[in-house]
Amino acid sequence: MAERTVVMQITVLGAGGTVGRRIGGVLDADRVPWRPLDAAIGGVGPEVGQVLIGAAGGDLEGTRRVTAAALRAGIDVVDVDREAGHLRWLHALAAGVGPSSGARLVGGAGLRWAVGDLLTAVAAEQVPEPATVHVAYTAGGGRRHLTPGERRAELSALGQEGVALEDGRPVPEPAGGRRRLAWFPRPVGPSHAAAVPGGEAVTVPRHLPTVRTVHSYEAMVGWRAELLQARANLARTARGRRWMERRLATDRREPRRAELAEERWGCVAEVVGGRTLGRAWAYGHDPVEVTARLAVAFGLRLAAGRTTRGEGGPLAPSELDPPGLLLDELADAGTLRWSRSHTILEDR
Numbered sequence: 001m002a003e004r005t006v007v008m009q010i011t012v013l014g015a016g017g018t019v020g021r022r023i024g025g026v027l028d029a030d031r032v033p034w035r036p037l038d039a040a041i042g043g044v045g046p047e048v049g050q051v052l053i054g055a056a057g058g059d060l061e062g063t064r065r066v067t068a069a070a071l072r073a074g075i076d077v078v079d080v081d082r083e084a085g086h087l088r089w090l091h092a093l094a095a096g097v098g099p100s101s102g103a104r105l106v107g108g109a110g111l112r113w114a115v116g117d118l119l120t121a122v123a124a125e126q127v128p129e130p131a132t133v134h135v136a137y138t139a140g141g142g143r144r145h146l147t148p149g150e151r152r153a154e155l156s157a158l159g160q161e162g163v164a165l166e167d168g169r170p171v172p173e174p175a176g177g178r179r180r181l182a183w184f185p186r187p188v189g190p191s192h193a194a195a196v197p198g199g200e201a202v203t204v205p206r207h208l209p210t211v212r213t214v215h216s217y218e219a220m221v222g223w224r225a226e227l228l229q230a231r232a233n234l235a236r237t238a239r240g241r242r243w244m245e246r247r248l249a250t251d252r253r254e255p256r257r258a259e260l261a262e263e264r265w266g267c268v269a270e271v272v273g274g275r276t277l278g279r280a281w282a283y284g285h286d287p288v289e290v291t292a293r294l295a296v297a298f299g300l301r302l303a304a305g306r307t308t309r310g311e312g313g314p315l316a317p318s319e320l321d322p323p324g325l326l327l328d329e330l331a332d333a334g335t336l337r338w339s340r341s342h343t344i345l346e347d348r
Contacts, residue, residue: 050075050076050303051075051076051077051078051299051302051303052066052067052070052075052076052077052078053077053078053079053080053295053299054066054067054077054078054079054080054081055079055080055081055110055291055295060081060083060086063079063081063086064086064089064093067079067090067093067105068093068097070103071093071094071097071098071101071103071105072097072101072103073101073103074101074102074103074312075103076103076104076105076299076302076303077090077094077103077104077105077106078105078106078109078295078298078299078302079105079106079107079108079109080108080109080110080291080294080295081107081108081110082108082110082112082113082199083197084108084113084162084163084197084198084199084201084202084216085163085197086107087107087108087113087199087202087203088163088202090105090107090314091105091107091202091314093105094107094312094313094314095313095314097312098311098312098313098314099311099312099313100312101312102311102312103312104302104312104313104314104315105313105314105315106298106302106314106315106316106317106320107199107202107203107314108199108202108203108317109291109294109295109298109317110287110290110291110294110295111265111267111287111290111291111294112137112198112199113135113198113199113200113202113203113216114294114298114317115267115282115290115294115336116135116137116198116199116200116216116267116269117199117200117203117204117316117317117318117323118317118318118323118326118327119135119267119268119269119280119281119282119323119327119338119340120133120135120200120204120208120269120271120280120318121207121208121318121323122280122323122324122327122338122340123269123270123271123278123279123280123340123342124208124211124271124273124278125278125324126271126276126278126340126341126342127271127272127273127274127276127277127278127342128273128274128276129210129273129274130208130210130211130271130272130273130278131210131211131212131213131272131273131274132211132212132213132214132271132272132273133200133204133208133211133213133214133215133269133270133271133272134180134182134214134215134217134269134270135198135200135214135215135216135217135267135268135269135270136180136182136184136191136193136216136217136218136219136267136268137196137216137217137218137219137265137266137267138182138184138188138191138193138218138219138265138266138267139219139263139264139265162174162175162195162196162197162198163197163201164178164195164198164201164213164214164215164216165201165204165205165211165212165213165214165215166212166213167212167213168212170201173195173197173198173201173215173216174195174232175194175195175196175197175231175232176194176195176196176232177194177195178194178195178215178217179192179193179194179195180192180193180194180195180215180217181193182217182219182268183268183270183279184219184266184268184281184283185266185268185281185283185339188219188266188283191219192219192220193217193218193219193220194217194218194220195215195216195217196216196217196218197216198214198215198216198217199216200214200216201214201215201216203316203317203318204316206314206315206316206318206319207316207318207319210273211271219266231244263285263286263287264283264284264285265283265284265285265287265290266281266282266283267281267282267283268280268281269281272345275344275345276342276343276344276345277342277343277344277345278340278341278342279340279341279342279343280338280339280340280341281338281339281340282327282336282337282338283336283337283338284335284336284337286335289335290330290335290336293330293333293335294317294330297326297329297330298317298320301320301321302320
């Protein structure tokens with residue numbers, strides 16, 4: 001079968017060029033007026049596959065404005081923002097607009113929360129009737145170098161109450177409240193982890209309908225979990241939020257490319273069904289590189305029409321292509337390593 005040639009226009013909202021260097025034209029939400037942005041996502045013939053990649057880093061008002069315009073115009077959207085409340089908003093928007101316009105949306109499409117979603121899917125392939133999912137992330141014990149946009153996104157996430165899935169129902173998930181031992185592979189090894197507002201509770205049930213419980217975690221020692229709880233509580237008060245925003249405004253340093261390239265990360269997904277535990281893990285360097293490659297991979301698949309579902313609306317990362325193929329694509333590019341295993345649990 002001859003390969004299909006895909007002509008497409010990809011517009012990047014935000015990213016300050018970090019994604020743009022790998023794709024093409026960049027539209028920075030902080031510098032470009034909204035009217036040109038709105039115009040940039042229209043006016044192209046139907047033979048051209050159009051995709052908007054949202055990477056505005058915490059500028060939720062601007063991102064939502066342009067995303068809504070794109071979806072109404074029938075343009076597919078890939079959004080890499082890691083704020084879980086924003087992901088729920090995106091899915092609700094796409095579910096309302098997508099079926100009539102034909103536009104599809106992939107949210108949480110960066111390292112968080114796409115890697116966790118993909119790993120959950122491949123872990124669940126080993127489990128009959130998967131019911132419970134726990135996904136944990138780690139910075140590998142190293143220092144995280146956040147861009148200004150990522151710092152804005154983290155502050156936005158702290159101000160929102162997280163949501164997990166319990167017995168098929170959304171439940172509040174206070175940051176740092178729930179604790180768990182996450183079984184990362186070597187060289188990290190088992191690590192204490194605390195609950196964080198995650199995106200897997202939104203995406204996983206889309207492709208694993210038997211799953212009833214989903215929680216997301218961040219590896220951290222006990223005192224950091226207590227600090228996370230305190231910061232989350234502070235961010236929910238008007239005075240505390242203003243204080244945190246002032247501190248954020250004084251820290252404008254952009255991390256150097258070399259710093260980002262050396263930053264380690266890891267993710268492990270555990271899926272339980274019956275007496276079987278399926279586990280899948282991935283690790284690598286350079287979270288920005290991973291997010292950029294994921295955004296490109298998802299954008300190309302949308303533009304080419306390569307998804308497991310044809311109609312418009314929200315999509316989980318694992319609905320675009322077999323998740324193992326997507327992970328292998330990243331592994332072939334040297335972006336990550338991944339594997340999976342399963343265990344038969346003893347009767348209790």
